[in-house]
Amino acid sequence: MEALGVALKSALRALVERGWVESGQTFYAQLCLEEALVNAVDHGNERDPSKRVRIEISEEGDTCVIRVYDQGGGFSPSDIHLPELEQMNGRGICLIRYCMEAVAYDNETNCLEMRMRRNAACPKEG
Amino acid sequence: MSEGALVEFIERGAITVGEVHAGSVLDALNVSQFGQEVVTYVKQRQGVRLLLDFHRVEYLSSAVLTELLRINQTCKEVGGDLRLCALNDDIRKVFEITNLDKMFTIYGEHDDAILKYARALSIEAQEDAWSNVQRDA
Numbered sequence: 001m002e003a004l005g006v007a008l009k010s011a012l013r014a015l016v017e018r019g020w021v022e023s024g025q026t027f028y029a030q031l032c033l034e035e036a037l038v039n040a041v042d043h044g045n046e047r048d049p050s051k052r053v054r055i056e057i058s059e060e061g062d063t064c065v066i067r068v069y070d071q072g073g074g075f076s077p078s079d080i081h082l083p084e085l086e087q088m089n090g091r092g093i094c095l096i097r098y099c100m101e102a103v104a105y106d107n108e109t110n111c112l113e114m115r116m117r118r119n120a121a122c123p124k125e126g
Numbered sequence: 127m128s129e130g131a132l133v134e135f136i137e138r139g140a141i142t143v144g145e146v147h148a149g150s151v152l153d154a155l156n157v158s159q160f161g162q163e164v165v166t167y168v169k170q171r172q173g174v175r176l177l178l179d180f181h182r183v184e185y186l187s188s189a190v191l192t193e194l195l196r197i198n199q200t201c202k203e204v205g206g207d208l209r210l211c212a213l214n215d216d217i218r219k220v221f222e223i224t225n226l227d228k229m230f231t232i233y234g235e236h237d238d239a240i241l242k243y244a245r246a247l248s249i250e251a252q253e254d255a256w257s258n259v260q261r262d263a
Binding site for chain 2: 001002004005027028030031034035038082085086088089091092094095098
């Protein structure tokens with residue numbers, strides 16, 4: 001979990017330094033990064049310390065692409081729906097879907113891909 | 127409040143306020159400690175009426191929502207209940223996105239929350255007394 005904290009801080013710093021997120025307005029970017037990393041460690045790698053999680057941040061035109069790779073069995077974000085109120089888990093991917101422009105999981109590369117525009121990691125209205 | 131604790135409990139009449147002092151961030155790194163502190167406190171207090179005050183918290187993730195559901199369950203097990211107050215706009219939005227604003231009673235600022243919670247308890251007590259009168263009649 002400490003390694004996750006270091007990775008999260010470093011990824012968030014990169015987003016701020018590259019101008020994708022304004023300093024002081026990092027809430028939703030931080031939320032999506034944390035949810036993606038926790039998902040990769042807990043559900044992807046099933047907390048196996050021998051498995052690794054990798055995060056990549058790149059630019060495609062005016063879009064920032066954040067890729068989080070795990071070494072797990074894969075899943076499809078579109079199959080995950082908001083859980084019943086009293087259900088304990090399952091809200092992380094739903095939060096990412098609300099806050100990012102696009103989210104997808106590639107089962108071949110075990111990669112969760114999140115796309116956001118500059119300063120646009122925020123909840124969709126409606 | 128013990129050193130290193132994330133939550134300070136203060137009794138305000140029938141209500142216990144749990145002020146969250148988490149260095150502004152509640153996330154996957156400190157969420158277990160947060161949950162454990164609150165659950166340990168609740169388990170020792172039958173019928174606790176707990177108001178968790180988040181005015182110092184600037185950020186939280188879904189791991190905290192899971193922990194709040196556990197705390198809520200523990201409160202119910204001891205015949206008490208859990209309410210929340212002083213969430214900033216971003217945190218409140220997280221509750222709305224996940225529909226958990228429908229699960230928890232969420233108040234505004236601390237003082238207003240205490241007043242409203244106390245009023246709700248008073249109405250609850252009157253309703254209980256009225257049901258008892260009707261049952262005994």
